[in-house]
Amino acid sequence: MxxxxxxxxxxxxxxxxxxxxxxxxxxxxxNPLGMPSGAREAAAAALAGSDRYPDPTGARLRAVLAQRLGVAPDWLTLGSGSSEILTLTAQALVSPGQAIVSSQYGFVVYGQAATLVHARHVQVPAGADFGHDLAAMRAAIDGQTRLVYIANPNNPTGNLIDPAQLLDFVAHLPPQVSVLLDEAYTEYLTPQQRYDSIDWVRRFPRLIVARTFSKAYGLAGLRVGYGVAQPALGGRLNALRPRFNVTTPALAAATAALEDTxxxxxxxxxxxxxxxxxxxxxxxxxxxxxxxxxxxxxxxxxxxxxxxxxxxxxxxxxxxxxxxxxxxxxxxxxxxxxxxxxxxxxxxxxxxxxxxxxxxx
Ligand SMILES: Cc1ncc(COP(=O)(O)O)c(C=O)c1O
Structure with missing residues (x-):
């Protein structure tokens, strides 16, 4: 078959x-175009040094990314794909019996992360257009909730949340609740659709933005993603992160891919x-x-x-x-x-x- x-x-x-x-x-x-040729060459060249462990801090990639995003390198956590950032966040923030909120038709890893940390997964019914019903999600948050996953755009429905509504949601959460804003597809937004979530990270200490090199950058098989959060929160993710979670070719390819605008x-x-x-x-x-x-x-x-x-x-x-x-x-x-x-x-x-x-x- x-x-x-x-x-x-x-x-x-x-x-x-x-x-x-x-x-x-x-x-x-x-990405149907595959990966940028510079990334392919960088990954191939990095094989030569792959008899050694990778740089555990991913210093070069984090430096380039930090400069690109306008944050300090210690605001960044590298993951084996952004999937790892999603699960690390649950591991860092949610204890058994506590709750994780996400929207119906949300990415499958949210449920897996809840299972991993033995949390209650509250899936809030979507709005009429399959999108996030932020008011209902806010209402679903209770004293046990520690984390909310929001994908923008959402997979598989493709919905995009109005930035003003999203910002309002993030700004009015109980203090024990963190938000992981999953932006795996953010590079595909049109200039009119774009919003500055990194600036929101500067404003909100309980917001983590997760992004990936798997989609627009064409590196799905190399497994590189990252989280952006203030150091107090990002440090908790980094403390749990497996030391060599991103390989040498993957680090090299992602760094090169960033150059190819x-x-x-x-x-x-x-x-x-x-x-x-x-x-x-x-x-x-x-x-x-x-x-x-x-x-x-x-x-x-x-x-x-x-x-x-x-x-x-x-x-x-x-x-x-x-x-x-x-x-x-x-x-x-x-x-x-x-x-x-x-x-x-x-x-x-x-x-x-x-x-x-x-x-x-
Ligand atoms: C919404 C969403 N988030 C995160 C990911 C994770 O991608 P990766 O682990 O390859 O970075 C995907 C992949 O399909 C996705 O659709």
Whole structure:
């Protein structure tokens, strides 16, 4: 059986390969441009020194990042992907029996982090548009709550929270509650959508912003992310952080990737156009596709298990959202223009016959 995670081994080609060429992976919100060439070269060069342990402080990457963000290096915690920042935060702040609040349709790692620290995970019903209902989340906070996870934009729904509302939420929390603002997709925001969350970190000692090199920077397989927090809080994360959690090639690649602003700009432009292409194509097929601020869209296809399987048969892996409580939906990562076309063609082919018949010619 072909699955999204199946990888051909030792030169063997999977069934999808034989029928349709290599599996088109659009299930994990990676960058279709790959990684910046400078990052690839830096990682390859860093292999030479990888018989030694990595720099446990990640000093060079933190220095470059700190300068970029306008904070001191001790405001930064490096993680093996931002997933590790998410779990370290729960480990640092939440004791067994205490509570973590997040929104329905939130990233899967929030629940895993709650399980890891034996906390109660309170998932607050989303608003009508699948987005965070901040008023309901505020109301769900009780005396046992220690941490709130908020993803902006959210995965898998693509929602973006209005910055003024988000700031108001952060500014009016009980003193024992911290917020982890998960900005894994922040580089994809348009200039009009951007807001200065690092400035909020300067103002609020209980705010942590988590970001990653996995998405727009194209380094998903190298596993590098970071948290930004004031040193009193960041120091607690750093104290728990495994000493060598980011490898030497990963540190080198992330540092080089930060230099390549042209790559980031190209990734951004490609994403805006591709997301629009997918949204318009879905609309033309009569499929619901809410606006997304990330590098993915969510599409309502009805029998998602069937459509997912049909797409796999055509050599395209997208993400079913049953585990998120969205059984009729698929999440499609934005690809290159021709890849997006393949997705749309596969969606058109997989539609129920009745829907296809009512299609205008
Ligand atoms: C909302 C969100 N946060 C965090 C992550 C974690 O990414 P990584 O651990 O690769 O940095 C992801 C990855 O898909 C995500 O969608």
């Amino acid at each position: 072909i699955t999204a995670s199946s990888t051909p081994q030792d030169g063997a080609r999977s069934t999808a390969d034989q029928a349709t060429g290599p599996l088109l992976e659009l299930a994990a919100n990676e 042209d790559f980031l700009a190209r990734s951004h432009a490609l994403n805006v156009a591709g997301r629009d292409q997918l949204a318009r194509g879905c609309q033309a097929l009569g499929l619901r596709c809410p606006p997304s601020a990330g590098n993915f869209v969510m599409v309502e296809v009805g029998d998602a298990a069937r459509v997912h399987a049909a797409m796999l048969q055509q050599g395209i892996a997208v993400s079913p959202l049953q585990a998120y409580g969205l059984p009729g939906w698929l999440r499609v990562s934005v690809g290159l223009p021709e890849q997006n076309e393949r997705v749309l063609a596969a969606l058109a082919a997989a539609r129920p016959a009745a829907a296809a018949r009512t299609d205008p010619a």
